Amino acid sequence: MIQLTVNGRSREVDVEPEMPLLWVLRDELDVKGPKFGCGIAQCGACTVHVNGEPVRSCSFPVSAAAGKRVLTLEGLAPGGRLHPVQQAWIEHQVPQCGYCQGGQILAAVALLRKKPNPTDKDIDEAMTNICRCGTYARIRTAIHAAAKSGKARA
């Protein structure tokens, strides 16, 4: 059995240690926020936080998350209170189809935790997730707005 904490809740799974975290979350634990896009850590639709760090869960063995805290989009707004990044995403109408946006939001949250006032260059370097609909301009605007709101929390 492998133990991990998903969105604040302790979970135990009986799976192969090499099974990617993404499939443990989606198929074993019914946590659907992280999406499958490529399977080779290219697109970032599967991005989750493990102990606060963004990882591409399609290529991250579940054994590496043993005993750690996993945060997905579902866990970002405890009690329904939206994270400033989520609020900025609504205010600036960022998503189109929305499929990549969970990964984008979690990447942005991690960036703002490290750099509360990111420059455009910081955003360029941190935001490497693919969006096929082409929401990049609004992602940039929304990250700056979330930073400005001055309450980007962990």
Place this chain on the structure above:
Amino acid sequence: MTTRREFLKVSAAGGLVFGFHLPAANAQNVAPEINAWVVVRPDDTVIIRYARSEMGQGSMTSAAQLVAEELDCDWSKVRVEYADTNAHVRRKRVWGDMAAVGSRTIRQSQDYLRKAGAGAREMLLIAAAQGWNAPVAECTASNGVITHGPSGRKTSFGKVAGEAAKLAPPKEVTLKDPKDWKIAGKPIKRVDIPDIVAGRIRYGIDAQLPGMVYAAIAQCPVFGGRLKSVDAAKIEGRRGVIKVLPMEDYVAVVADNWWRAKEALKELPIEWSFGAGESASSESILQFLRSGLDDASNVVVARRNGELEQGLAGAAKVLEAEYFTPYLAHATLEPMGCTAVLKDGRVDVWTSTQNAEASHATAAATAGVPLENVYVHRVQLGGGFGRRGGSQDFVRQGVQIAKAMGSTPVKLLWTREEDTQHDFYRPLSVVRIKAGLDASGNPVAWYSRVSAPSIISTLLKLPLKEGVDPQAVASFADQPYAIPNVLIEYAQRNPHVPVGFWRTVGHSQNPFMRESFVDELAKAAGKDPYEYRRGLLPAATKEHGVLEATAKAARWAEPLPAGVHRGIAVTEAYGSYVAAVAELAVSDKNVVDIKRLVLGIDSGHVVNPDNVVAQMQGSAVFMLSAMFWGEITIKDGRVEQSNFHDYRMMRLREMPKVEVVLAPSGGFWGGIGEPGQAAIAPAICNALFAATGKRVRSLPLKSHGFEIA
């Protein structure tokens, strides 16, 4: 026709039987349905039904805005809910076409959506008037409240909805003048975005049913090939593996977790009969298409004005060029998939589809059940771009696999590799263009021959009118320039690679060719590319208007900093008119720094301006990905690319500054999702010519050594 009560029962069973929640709130079973599009609850909540699909194009919101506008309801109380495909079948297609394709979700449903809103308002007004024993002409509706003018009495939609639902719909309604719009025409926030950012929205891939198993598939790598044999014993006993299913042209492995199914499939020995396609390569396909440029037979005329040969013979100068665009994959970020369960003669399907009716029909045909026994559960799409609107191959497979598994629910999901290598690709094409200029540099003759596959013949299997596939000759056959002698020809040449609609399809390639060649003509005439076009476009054309508006916003006449160069292009696409101005600099290492991309659009009416801006921004990213890197190549009959490492997508750091110019001239309804791409490639390639003197006549740009900064 079933009664309303029956429909609501069916709808509730269809939507909730597996505990799979729709993103929007479901109507209360008892809520009065005013008409097929409008349900009003006693608490004044207004349910507006949406029949087509939402894949990020924003139409779920825009369509509801049009209904709400005519209904005069309170937008803050509007909930949007998908129309049910099963009820659609039972109610004789009451919601019309459910397909979200061809940028037509608004422009081809605006009339009946607005009438549905206006009709429902009229019924609510009559119900209120009857309750007050007053003439309906003395009653008005605003923000969901009905007022009796003379007495000042008020009531709400919710209070009279029960009575209104019993009334006959009005035979005729008067629609508002768009200049009086209060809800439509405004940048209203999209109804699905709060669910997206909170992780509540569900895509096809997210279906979860009790006892569900998972399928991964391998399809014959060569298009048209068949399965020969499979050695299932090799993966027997692997953890989680439940079944190996050999099908006609694919193999499915079913397991208790999708990763286990996919990993087992990798170890499964499979033999294929590749068939005739095995010998094909990109080179052989190009040769086949190029022969279409010279063949005298199997060529049809798509447009003829005047006498081409006479025009060319009398020209002071004749220019000729050959252009090429490659196959492209859709690469929706959510790969193809379908969850299905067959039980007691009933089929339930969850799939991300652009055409729920086609999915419904495919599920019924594959399962061998009547249409009335099928339920296609509506979900958000993780991108569409045309891939999910034509072929329903993923539904056929999903239902086939579920059928083979008895009454166990199965979720089929493709890998990215399967998705890239088993697409219905944007057709490749080669085009020869020839034009004759008179002594003052104006074109007196224009010839184009397009040699390309036909989507309509091969995918839709429909007859072509006079042999012409309109997609293949789009923007050539309807070119707007004042040229007296025009001949446009089409040579249909179909290699073995399947083709399909792809965001902007023909307009993603032909305007690149046409508008690049117009630039070649301007250069030969020694004229400014903007002024040259403006002079050739009759002043009454919409192209003329949007070209002027875009050039003005881009400050075309003003000088640029040293090293920065401009390009411009204009075209019609999907009933809208678009123009683009690109400003860029090119380094000595051919790195292209796009300083500014100004995109203008005249879509006639604008239902949601912020959404139009979003679609134009997205179109820029989609086209830049395609024009810099997009190319599907063929070797040994199969696709060489497999995933995002070799089928490259643009990233945030490469996103240039995009400025959108809304130039609506009113009076018509143009498309929004696709037109934005059409003018971008030629504007950028024309700017590249201005910067480097190199004329790009084929895409992608990586083949010419250009990189994006």
